[in-house]
Amino acid sequence: MNIFQILMKKKELIPLVVIMTVAASGATSFAAYSLKKSDVIIDRKNNPEPWETVDPNKPQKLITINQQWKSVEELQKVRRATK
Template sequence: MSSIFGLVTKQLKTHPALIPLFVFIGGGVTMSATYLARLALKNPDVSWDRKNNPEPWNKLEHNQQYKLFSVSTDYSKLKKDRPDF
């Protein structure tokens, strides 16, 4: 595996115009992996522990924000509009 990194380093030294390509692709891969990890850990639709919490979506509070970005909804001012389970 180190020979691959040596080859990439050699190519970047001879073609420095490829450096921004590697930076942006590396940043995109990092952001994608971070978003997928957030979805896997924070999304109420994902249940990792079915024995202790089989339905995690029922334990959400009515004013809890689970979306990454909300354009026009202020979750702290929402009124409870659903029954308790």
């Protein structure tokens, strides 16, 4: 039996199918969005420290309110000393 034939016979299932479709597509799109972010590590062998390449001017959260980035002087000294 075709899924559309079942939905035409039992019309009360249509809202359930719509809600489940929207939820599944939303979960899939958010997962794809999260994979593009810099704090998600997919390939640890080629880029073991991805946080070193994070752009401080680009927001890293889904919603960012009043984000201001200031360089930490002690961290810069440690970076210069270890390189």
